[in-house]
Each structure stands twice: as C-alpha cells, then as structure tokens.
Amino acid sequence: xxxxxxxxxxxxxxxxxxxxxxxTYSDSASNYFPWYKxxxxxxxQLIIDIRSNVGEKKxxxxxxxxxxxxxxxxxxxxxxxxxxxxxxxxxxxxxxxNQFYFGTGTSLTVIP
Amino acid sequence: GAVVSQHPSWVxxxxxxxxxxxxxSLDFQATTMFWYRQFPKQSLMLMATSNEGSKxxxxxxxxxxxxxxxxxxxTLSTLTVTSAHPEDSSFYICSAAGDVSYNEQFFGPGTxxxxx
Numbered sequence: 213x214x215x216x217x218x219x220x221x222x223x224x225x226x227x228x229x230x231x232x233x234x235x236t237y238s239d240s241a242s243n244y245f246p247w248y249k250x251x252x253x254x255x256x257q258l259i260i261d262i263r264s265n266v267g268e269k270k271x272x273x274x275x276x277x278x279x280x281x282x283x284x285x286x287x288x289x290x291x292x293x294x295x296x297x298x299x300x301x302x303x304x305x306x307x308x309x310n311q312f313y314f315g316t317g318t319s320l321t322v323i324p
Numbered sequence: 325g326a327v328v329s330q331h332p333s334w335v336x337x338x339x340x341x342x343x344x345x346x347x348x349s350l351d352f353q354a355t356t357m358f359w360y361r362q363f364p365k366q367s368l369m370l371m372a373t374s375n376e377g378s379k380x381x382x383x384x385x386x387x388x389x390x391x392x393x394x395x396x397x398x399t400l401s402t403l404t405v406t407s408a409h410p411e412d413s414s415f416y417i418c419s420a421a422g423d424v425s426y427n428e429q430f431f432g433p434g435t436x437x438x439x440x
Contacts, residue, residue, distance in 0.1 A: 244427040255417060255431040256368065263427075301367060305427055311358060312419075312429060314368045 214239040214306035218315025225292050226323050233318045235302035236284040244305035245285050246312070247276060249298045256301060260287070292322045326352045328420050330432035337408055338440055345403045345435045347418030354420035357401040358429060359393060362415040374401055398422070408439045 215238040225231050237245075243264035248256035262269045262276045262285065269276050273292075278285040289296055299319050303312040327350040337343050347357055356375050360368040372388075374380040374395035382388045392404040401420075405412055415436055419429040 246428070253415075253434070253436070255433045257431075258428065261428070310356065310421065310427070311370055311373050313370065316367045319365075 214242055214304050214313040216302060216304050216313045216315045218302050218318060220318060221316065222319045222321075224321045224323060227292060227294060229292055231287075231289045231292055231296070231320055231322075233287045233300055233302070233320075234284060235286070235304075235315045236282075237304040237313075238283065239304065239306060240280075240283065242304040242306060245276070245278060246303050247274075247287050248301045248303065248314075250301060250317075251298050259300075289320075292320075294322050294324050296320060297322045326420070326422075326430040328354075328418065328430045328432040330418055330435050332435060333433060334436040334438075336438045336440065339409050340407055342404055342406045343408055343437060345405075345416055345418075345437075347401045347403070347420065347432050349399045349420045349422065349430070352420075352422050352430075353398040354401070354422045355398065356421045357395055358419045358421070359391075359401075359403050360417045360419070362417060362434075364415075368417060371403075405437065408437070410439045413437055413439045 218235045246261035249259045250256045273290045275288040299317045301317050302315040329348045331346045359371045362368050371386045372380040372382045374393050380393040395401040417434040418432045421429045
C-alpha cells in the first residue's frame, strides 16, 4: 500500500516568514494529493490539493508543488500569520479503494 | 459545500460496553465512507473503507469484529466499538466521498471517545 512520509514534525517561524512542509509517497500510481489543516479537537480542513497532471498550484498565500518523478510534494505558506498555527497533514490517494494515506503531520507555530 | 455530521461529538462509557458512532452526509450521496482514528498528537490512521451496501474493507491490524461498520444507505454509516476498553479511547473521524467532487473527501467533526 501507499506510504507517506512528512517532514518536519514541528516547525516554528516568525510572523511574515515562509513555511515549507515536505512529503514523499511511495506509490507511483497515486494521482491526488490534498493538504489539510487541523486545529486541536477539530476536523481536518482541506486547504489546497493538487492532481498529478500539474506541477504547481497556488491559492493566495498557499502553494503546493509536485514532483512526480521524485514522488514528493510540498506545501508552501508565505507571509505567515499567527492564525496559520495548526497541524498540517499531507495525504496521497491510494488504490484500489480510493482511500487517503496521511502523513504524520507537522505542527506549525507562527510566532507574532 | 458538502457537509458531513457525526454523532455523538463526545461519549464517555464504561469498559466492556459498546458504543455506536453515526456519520451522515447531509447534502450529498456518499458512495464511500472512511473511518479514521486519531490518537493525541498523532496522524489520522485509516481504519476501514465502506461502500454503500457492501462489507467494509479493514486496514491491516484493525479488528473487524471489534469495530463493526455498517453503511446501509448513501447518507449514513455507523461505527460500533464493541466491548470498548480504555485503549480504545481516541478521536474517531469519518469522511465521505461521493459525486460532489472527484477524489475529495469531506470530514465529519469527529467523536471523542473516552472509555473508563
């Protein structure tokens, strides 16, 4: 099955700086890669996703890049704000059941 | 957008009892529902995948006789934790996928289970 690794596990940045979180996956057949933000005790919220037919996608301060050859994808948050502080999970769509396999999570802290 | 609800939001039970958690898609038909378990400060671990009208597919290491999943309709799936023990205490989250958005899953708010 799919194996997703995520780094770093914790990340602290100053407000206004950029944050980058990286994930690798093992199944070359995976073709959908969402990123979720989860606040304590709440459900994961989709913040951005990318499909395997594109290499980059951007939505305001958030961007995701995908390298299919190397089987890794990254989340980029620019101009970070304290409200960006949360745990972020990457995921890859597995086969055959279309299930998500999640990374281990990154706890992001934005220091005011 | 697509809305998924879960009930109850939190439950406390005695060891040995069974607990049922409901997951509902409120405004779309969920052909597939997924059940996850999340321990504190850990990631979401997929427990099982259920398709409407068929038996659930369990991930390796998940006891199907302990975690009973029923997906009897396109809007409802239930997870029953049978003979719960303190080590089953966790945050259980469902998600649903259907014809709303290709590949995307919509998560429920989660159920916090505490077994005394």
